[in-house]
Amino acid sequence: MIIDFHAHVFPPQIKKNRNKYIESDPCFAILYSKKDSKLRTTDELIDSMDKAKIDISVILNIGWTTHDLCVETNDYILESIARYPERLIGFCSVQPQSYDAALDEIERCAKEGIRGVGEIRPDMQLFDPRDEEVMTPFINAVMKHKLMLLSHASEPVGHIYPGKGAVTPEILYPFIASYPDLTIILAHWGGGLPFYALMPEVSGAMQNVFFDTAASPLLYSPQIYEQVIQLVGAEQILFGSDYPMLEQGQALKDIASPNLSEETKNLILAGNAQKLLGITSKTT
Numbered sequence: 553m554i555i556d557f558h559a560h561v562f563p564p565q566i567k568k569n570r571n572k573y574i575e576s577d578p579c580f581a582i583l584y585s586k587k588d589s590k591l592r593t594t595d596e597l598i599d600s601m602d603k604a605k606i607d608i609s610v611i612l613n614i615g616w617t618t619h620d621l622c623v624e625t626n627d628y629i630l631e632s633i634a635r636y637p638e639r640l641i642g643f644c645s646v647q648p649q650s651y652d653a654a655l656d657e658i659e660r661c662a663k664e665g666i667r668g669v670g671e672i673r674p675d676m677q678l679f680d681p682r683d684e685e686v687m688t689p690f691i692n693a694v695m696k697h698k699l700m701l702l703s704h705a706s707e708p709v710g711h712i713y714p715g716k717g718a719v720t721p722e723i724l725y726p727f728i729a730s731y732p733d734l735t736i737i738l739a740h741w742g743g744g745l746p747f748y749a750l751m752p753e754v755s756g757a758m759q760n761v762f763f764d765t766a767a768s769p770l771l772y773s774p775q776i777y778e779q780v781i782q783l784v785g786a787e788q789i790l791f792g793s794d795y796p797m798l799e800q801g802q803a804l805k806d807i808a809s810p811n812l813s814e815e816t817k818n819l820i821l822a823g824n825a826q827k828l829l830g831i832t833s834k835t836t
Contacts, residue, residue, distance in 0.1 A: 558765075559597055562628070594640070598636060607639070613626060619647050655689060672703045701737070708722070733760065735762070746783045762788050763784070764789075777789075786819045
C-alpha cells in the first residue's frame, strides 16, 4: 500500500477562473499566479494515483485568508471524499481569526468525515500560532473532534521559491510545545525542525509531531531520509508528494534509496499513515 499524505485539489470553477481567485486571495495569488503553476481537480488526482500506483491520497486545502473561501473549497473536498471514499481522505481549511465561524466550520466538516485541518499557513493567513487568544479555541475544536492539524513549514535558509513563506522552526516550536497532546503534521520536513531533535527539550515536545516529505526532491537531496530517520525515527515520517506541484510518480522515486530497508520504506509510504488514520487493510 502507498498513501500520499500531501496532495491538493481544486474545484473546476477555480481552475477555470484562476484570475478571479488570484485577485480575491493573497495566499492563492502567491501560490498560483504563475501560468505554469498547476491546478488539478479530484478526477485528475485519481488518474495520477492510478498511474503512480498510489492507493490513498490525503487531499489538503490551502490557507485561504477569508472564511467564505475556506467554506467554498471545503465543500469540494467533502464532495470529493464522498465520491471516492476508499481513495481519498480530506482535510479542511479554516481561518482561525474567524473565531466562532471557524469553530462551526470545523464541526461541520468533522461531521461530514474530514480527518484533519490543513494546510494552515499562519504567514499568509496573518495569524501568529503563538497567540493563545486565537489558537487555544481553534486547537480545542480540532482536538474535540479528534482531528489532526497539518501546517506548512518553511526552511529558514536556502533558495527562495513561490510559497516558501516564513513558518520557520522558530515559530513552530513554541506552538508545538504549547499543545503537546495535539497530533501535528509539519509539511516539507518541518522546515528543518527535526535537526533540533538532538536537543532533549525539543525531542520531548515532538512526541506527537510527524513530518511529511512534500516537495522533497525540490528542497533536499535524497539523503534527507536517512538523516531525519536518525534524528526522529522512521515512525515520524509520512510520504507526501505535494501534488500537483510535484507529480506523484516523481516524488516516489526519491524514496527508492537502496540505503533504506523495505521495512523502513513501508513505514514511510503507508504504515505510519495507516496508524494515524486508522486504516487496517488495503482498500483498493
